[in-house]
Amino acid sequence: xxxxxxxxxxxLIDTKGSYTLIDVRExxxxxxxxxxxxxxxxxxxxxxxxxxVPEDFQKKYGFKKPQKEDTVIFYCRTGGRSAMxxxxxxxxxxxxxxxxxxxxxxxxxxxxxxxRY
Numbered sequence: 294x295x296x297x298x299x300x301x302x303x304x305l306i307d308t309k310g311s312y313t314l315i316d317v318r319e320x321x322x323x324x325x326x327x328x329x330x331x332x333x334x335x336x337x338x339x340x341x342x343x344x345x346v347p348e349d350f351q352k353k354y355g356f357k358k359p360q361k362e363d364t365v366i367f368y369c370r371t372g373g374r375s376a377m378x379x380x381x382x383x384x385x386x387x388x389x390x391x392x393x394x395x396x397x398x399x400x401x402x403x404x405x406x407x408x409r410y
Contacts, residue, residue, distance in 0.1 A: 294380060299393070299395050305364075310364075313363055313365045315332055315333070315365060316331045317336040317374050318370060319335050320333070325397065325407065325410050333354075336374045339382075342354065343382065359387065362388060365390045367382070368397065369397070370397050372396045376392050378392075
């Protein structure tokens with residue numbers, strides 16, 4: 294599984310790189326903060342979400358469905374759920390799916406708007 298570091302994620306955000314950042318935590322966890330540019334698709338919805346046609350995905354989640362060749366980065370609280378999401382996305386043909394294993398726990402060390410829990 295391809296893992297991406299905090300510094301690599303930060304660089305993509307800062308340089309407005311080409312990627313989609315997906316937070317797979319549950320809605321009630323989002324109050325602890327999200328990484329800038331991230332979108333939320335809870336892990337338990339991931340399988341159905343990736344099967345949606347682009348128009349329905351956009352309607353339900355409020356952002357453009359990533360293409361299979363896009364860089365898609367998943368994160369959660371500490372990296373476990375995002376690892377599952379990354380593995381599932383890879384199985385579905387997302388060749389550049391990556392796990393930000395440090396997730397929120399790591400990101401909180403550089404972003405005061407995100408809290409560890």
